[in-house]
Amino acid sequence: MNQILYLWPFVRLGLSDVWRHKTRSFLTMLGMVFGVGSVIAMLAVGEGASQQALDSIKRLGSQNIMVMSVKPTTEDGGNTGSQRGSLAVYGLLYEDEERIKETVPGVTLTVPARMTRRNARLGERQLEMRVVETNPDWFEVVQRPVLAGRVLGEHDLRMRANVCVLTEHGVRRLLAAEEMIGQRIRIASGVFEVIGIVKNETGGTVRAPDSEADAYIPITTGTQLFGEANIRYSAGGMEGEKVELSQIIVKMADTEAVEPGSKAIEAVLARFHKKRDFRIDVPLTLLREAERTKRTYNIVLGAIAGISLLVGGIGIMNIMLASVTERTKEIGIRRAIGARRSRIVVQFLINTCVLSIGGGIVGLLLGVSIPLLITAFTAMPTVVQPYSLVLAFGISVGIGIVFGLYPALRAASLDPIEALRHE
Amino acid sequence: MIVCGTEMPRPRSDEVVRLDDVMRHYLVGDEVVRALDGVSFSMRKGSYWAIMGPSGSGKSTMLNILGCLDRPSSGAYWLNGENVAEMDDNQLSDHRLKNLGFIFQSFHLIPQLTVGENIEVPLLYLGLPHAERRYKAEALAERVGMSHRLRHLPSELSGGQRQRVAVARALANDPAVLLADEPTGNLDSATSVQIMGLFQELYEQGKTVILVTHEPDIAKYAKANIVLKDGRILSLHGEGV
Ligand SMILES: Nc1ncnc2c1ncn2[C@@H]1O[C@H](COP(=O)(O)OP(=O)(O)OP(=O)(O)O)[C@@H](O)[C@H]1O
Numbered sequence: 001m002n003q004i005l006y007l008w009p010f011v012r013l014g015l016s017d018v019w020r021h022k023t024r025s026f027l028t029m030l031g032m033v034f035g036v037g038s039v040i041a042m043l044a045v046g047e048g049a050s051q052q053a054l055d056s057i058k059r060l061g062s063q064n065i066m067v068m069s070v071k072p073t074t075e076d077g078g079n080t081g082s083q084r085g086s087l088a089v090y091g092l093l094y095e096d097e098e099r100i101k102e103t104v105p106g107v108t109l110t111v112p113a114r115m116t117r118r119n120a121r122l123g124e125r126q127l128e129m130r131v132v133e134t135n136p137d138w139f140e141v142v143q144r145p146v147l148a149g150r151v152l153g154e155h156d157l158r159m160r161a162n163v164c165v166l167t168e169h170g171v172r173r174l175l176a177a178e179e180m181i182g183q184r185i186r187i188a189s190g191v192f193e194v195i196g197i198v199k200n201e202t203g204g205t206v207r208a209p210d211s212e213a214d215a216y217i218p219i220t221t222g223t224q225l226f227g228e229a230n231i232r233y234s235a236g237g238m239e240g241e242k243v244e245l246s247q248i249i250v251k252m253a254d255t256e257a258v259e260p261g262s263k264a265i266e267a268v269l270a271r272f273h274k275k276r277d278f279r280i281d282v283p284l285t286l287l288r289e290a291e292r293t294k295r296t297y298n299i300v301l302g303a304i305a306g307i308s309l310l311v312g313g314i315g316i317m318n319i320m321l322a323s324v325t326e327r328t329k330e331i332g333i334r335r336a337i338g339a340r341r342s343r344i345v346v347q348f349l350i351n352t353c354v355l356s357i358g359g360g361i362v363g364l365l366l367g368v369s370i371p372l373l374i375t376a377f378t379a380m381p382t383v384v385q386p387y388s389l390v391l392a393f394g395i396s397v398g399i400g401i402v403f404g405l406y407p408a409l410r411a412a413s414l415d416p417i418e419a420l421r422h423e
Numbered sequence: 424m425i426v427c428g429t430e431m432p433r434p435r436s437d438e439v440v441r442l443d444d445v446m447r448h449y450l451v452g453d454e455v456v457r458a459l460d461g462v463s464f465s466m467r468k469g470s471y472w473a474i475m476g477p478s479g480s481g482k483s484t485m486l487n488i489l490g491c492l493d494r495p496s497s498g499a500y501w502l503n504g505e506n507v508a509e510m511d512d513n514q515l516s517d518h519r520l521k522n523l524g525f526i527f528q529s530f531h532l533i534p535q536l537t538v539g540e541n542i543e544v545p546l547l548y549l550g551l552p553h554a555e556r557r558y559k560a561e562a563l564a565e566r567v568g569m570s571h572r573l574r575h576l577p578s579e580l581s582g583g584q585r586q587r588v589a590v591a592r593a594l595a596n597d598p599a600v601l602l603a604d605e606p607t608g609n610l611d612s613a614t615s616v617q618i619m620g621l622f623q624e625l626y627e628q629g630k631t632v633i634l635v636t637h638e639p640d641i642a643k644y645a646k647a648n649i650v651l652k653d654g655r656i657l658s659l660h661g662e663g664v
């Protein structure tokens with residue numbers, strides 16, 4: 001407390017010095033303002049982006065491995081497997097699911113799914129939906145809150161029931177305000193009773209298993225109604241593809257098992273698929289990659305911000321050196337009166353810190369408002385983390401001390417007699 | 424403080440200042456300038472001295488050493504019974520802060536501080552609390568007749584007024600010795616008389632006053648004087664030896 005009281009007159013002196021040279025101080029502080037401001041703003045933007053990415057990856061489930069059918073490219077051999085007319089046959093099979101379940105260690109659950117885009121209608125309203133033919137385990141693996149009704153059950157599968165579960169967005173667009181549960185909607189050639197509505201959380205940079213407007217139906221019903229071929233009629237004639245399973249979601253016992261699991265799946269599938277008509281996505285790997293990217297991103301941002309702070313610091317040092325020359329005589333007077341060298345150092349350090357902290361505070365305000373503006377105008381998420389404010393303040397004090405030290409030491413090292421003689 | 428030679432006697436208790444064979448040499452290129460070339464004398468507490476001599480005779484050099492702004496190249500300087508010649512920079516600073524008061528020819532007030540704040544500077548370094556500093560500064564300004572100008576800047580004062588403020592500041596730490604280097608050098612004769620009157624008062628109140636001057640009129644106020652020439656004492660007489 002005593003120390004603070006002792007320092008106060010020097011702080012006031014520093015403030016009045018800064019005030020006396022308003023223009024100069026303002027220009028000097030600008031360096032700090034932009035330095036600190038950019039540190040906070042960049043961290044906020046970076047954090048916002050990476051949190052968004054991480055969130056969407058986490059929603060995929062970090063214990064899951066997603067195996068997907070992909071149409072082989074033509075250079076890769078064009079239509080693979082048997083070929084009838086222009087019907088392309090490729091992709092994952094029930095056998096693949098069985099093989100994975102039996103040979104890959106650590107698998108707790110596999111969920112087959114076939115996805116097609118089909119028209120759904122309710123009276124006048126029409127909507128193209130993604131129809132996911134799957135079994136009840138889907139909801140085990142892709143956990144989403146049930147908003148109304150229930151999800152698919154085993155008996156629906158056994159009975160090949162004409163029931164469907166819709167996603168929230170799909171419901172809103174198809175059913176609008178009408179009573180949802182129990183409605184009958186037409187999907188392609190079948191009529192389905194809506195038995196439940198689940199929340200969906202799509203978006204972000206990573207493909208989630210669910211999409212905007214999904215209709216989940218028992219895979220048995222789907223096979224019976226639609227078969228496994230998806231045929232489109234176009235101007236050139238009939239064009240179609242036959243995919244037994246669009247996707248197999250494999251749930252592993254724990255996150256440790258995910259990476260070896262994905263390698264094992266890769267090996268199993270590669271043995272039975274002559275062409276590369278599948279893809280394996282590991283959310284955990286994506287997560288790790290995203291975290292790595294985030295780190296790199298932070299380093300780059302940090303370096304840029306660091307350079308601007310460095311420039312700000314050099315600006316301050318420059319001004320302080322000029323100030324030392326300008327105030328040589330004052331230093332001489334203070335030394336003659338009996339100020340120790342250390343007190344001259346303290347006085348000048350406080351002076352620089354007033355500049356750098358002043359700039360730091362304005363920069364802090366700038367750094368907090370820029371992300372707000374970005375979010376307001378571009379809908380890009382930004383997260384200003386409390387630590388970055390502490391960091392910015394710490395940095396400005398640090399810059400003040402580091403770049404103020406040399407001028408302060410120079411001031412203190414002046415010979416009092418020489419300094420007094422200075423005009 | 425343990426000091427070198429046995430032949431160097433410790434000063435008597437009433438000697439506030441004592442120099443034993445003090446030299447101050449400057450090396451300018453290859454040439455040695457002997458600004459002080461073996462000076463010995465002592466001054467009693469409460470004496471009033473004028474240091475005289477032609478330009479370049481070493482007056483300022485001697486005052487700087489007496490004022491602990493400089494150290495002798497050799498010899499001993501006893502201030503209040505302590506040998507200052509071998510002290511480090513911090514100890515010298517502390518001596519200036521506690522035992523000495525300076526008055527300069529060109530006043531040397533800090534231009535951006537008010538009169539009151541200028542007087543407070545030594546009190547600040549002495550660590551006095553705010554209220555006490557205020558109170559003391561006002562009393563000191565009163566003493567030199569400047570209490571009506573406490574909130575003025577030095578640039579708003581006349582030369583004589585500035586020198587009064589400088590005297591008030593020099594007195595702030597209640598120093599044992601007051602040192603003045605040509606205190607009237609920048610003042611007209613009427614103002615000089617006023618300032619010398621102030622010194623006279625301080626002397627009468629028991630302060631040791633040492634002033635450097637080359638004006639015999641000013642030197643007359645002192646009770647003793649030293650005349651320097653080429654860094655040596657040419658003559659030394661008066662009361663207080
Ligand atoms: N820093 C220095 N470096 C070299 N020589 C110096 C230095 N300071 C003083 N001198 C020399 O020492 C001698 C004494 O100087 P000093 O300033 O003490 O004289 P002075 O008696 O005060 O003169 P004046 O009446 O003109 O003020 C002079 O010859 C001067 O050139």
Ligand SMILES: [Mg+2]
Nearest residue numbers: 482483484604
């Ligand atoms: Mg001189």
